[in-house]
Amino acid sequence: MNERRGCLQLTPPISNPNPLLSNRAVFPAETVEHRASTHAGKGDGGRLRNGRDVAELQRRQQMIADLFQEPDLLASIRTELKSIRDIERSVGRLSQASGNARDLVALKTSLGQVPKLKRELQKLIDRIEFGANPLEAAVSDANQAQQAVCLPPQLQREIREMPALAEKLAGALVDDPPFAVKEGGIFCDGYDRDLDALRQASRDGKNWISQLQEREIVATGIKSLKVRYNSVFGYFIEITKSNLASVPEHYTRKQTTVGGERFITPELKEMEAKILGADEIQSGTGTSNVLSVTDTIQKRPIS
Numbered sequence: 001m002n003e004r005r006g007c008l009q010l011t012p013p014i015s016n017p018n019p020l021l022s023n024r025a026v027f028p029a030e031t032v033e034h035r036a037s038t039h040a041g042k043g044d045g046g047r048l049r050n051g052r053d054v055a056e057l058q059r060r061q062q063m064i065a066d067l068f069q070e071p072d073l074l075a076s077i078r079t080e081l082k083s084i085r086d087i088e089r090s091v092g093r094l095s096q097a098s099g100n101a102r103d104l105v106a107l108k109t110s111l112g113q114v115p116k117l118k119r120e121l122q123k124l125i126d127r128i129e130f131g132a133n134p135l136e137a138a139v140s141d142a143n144q145a146q147q148a149v150c151l152p153p154q155l156q157r158e159i160r161e162m163p164a165l166a167e168k169l170a171g172a173l174v175d176d177p178p179f180a181v182k183e184g185g186i187f188c189d190g191y192d193r194d195l196d197a198l199r200q201a202s203r204d205g206k207n208w209i210s211q212l213q214e215r216e217i218v219a220t221g222i223k224s225l226k227v228r229y230n231s232v233f234g235y236f237i238e239i240t241k242s243n244l245a246s247v248p249e250h251y252t253r254k255q256t257t258v259g260g261e262r263f264i265t266p267e268l269k270e271m272e273a274k275i276l277g278a279d280e281i282q283s284g285t286g287t288s289n290v291l292s293v294t295d296t297i298q299k300r301p302i303s
Contacts (some may be wrong), residue, residue: 012236014285026063044259048271050208054303060151061148061258062150062151063152064279065234066124066128066152069137070124070127072129073120073123075119076120077117077124080117080120082107083109083110083113084110084113084114084117085107085109087106087110087111089108090104090107094107100179101186102172102177102179104173105174105176105177107267108170111161111162111165111166111169112164114159114161114166115161118156118159118161118260121155121156121159122150124152125150125153125156128152129205136301163196171188172191173187173188174186174187174188187219189224199281202275202278209235209268209271209275210227210230212227212267212268213225215226219248220246220247221246222243223239224239224240225243226238227302228262233262234272234276235253235264235271235272235275236254236262236268237264237268238250238261238262238263238264239261239263240259240260241259241260241261242262244260250265251263252264252265
């Protein structure tokens with residue numbers, strides 16, 4: 001092993017490099033840590049931070065060797081780690097107001113997996129204790145020393161569950177929100193009554209818009225009539241040039257296009273104001289809720 005830039009460079013072992021692994025199989029042409037890093041999960045679970053503390057490296061290698069002896073637990077722990085995102089990064093982005101809805105959902109998903117991960121760790125601890133040398137287990141001091149060396153119990157103690165925050169996020173956030181907070185659609189129905197009312201107003205208005213097209217086709221006899229929307233001109237009724245002679249008098253011209261004309265009616269204009277107003281207020285309410293949830297996270301430090 002060579003020291004370089006404050007870290008240990010692990011070289012392929014010629015013989016077993018760790019006396020703690022004397023009863024374990026040796027993996028040729030690669031260290032145990034290298035093999036573990038090859039098969040690590042994503043996010044926090046995929047990071048293998050090597051230091052210069054040999055005792056710490058030995059504890060990690062011992063845990064990895066124990067996991068290789070329990071392939072079912074290794075597979076289940078790996079599965080749980082794949083579902084745990086980079087919590088530290090998500091919390092950092094949210095605390096600096098540079099995060100987005102995906103960071104909140106990543107945190108929700110990760111906190112929901114922590115209890116499952118701890119259950120699998122406990123299974124590993126139980127199996128290690130069950131397979132321990134009974135003569136050593138009978139000696140209290142030796143047993144305590146072994147517990148101090150063993151990494152899984154330490155991880156079990158240090159990994160914190162946050163059930164209150166996990167429950168709050170699970171009840172607040174949809175599973176697949178839009179990227180930008182201002183787009184809305186981040187929070188579940190039932191989380192905020194005011195937000196629910198605004199959503200319902202927007203939905204009702206959009207349903208009215210879709211029904212308007214059918215009514216106007218029947219009223220005007222123009223089968224190609226379309227009610228459309230864009231961010232520049234809002235809602236409008238679009239009629240092709242060949243049907244302009246059939247346009248009712250109460251239609252107000254809004255824009256001329258290459259293929260026809262765009263019109264507005266008093267009732268369409270009124271409904272447009274209701275829909276866009278509800279959407280705008282909904283966006284502001286959603287942003288306030290995001291800030292509220294973020295503040296809750298900051299008051300409950302993850303690390």
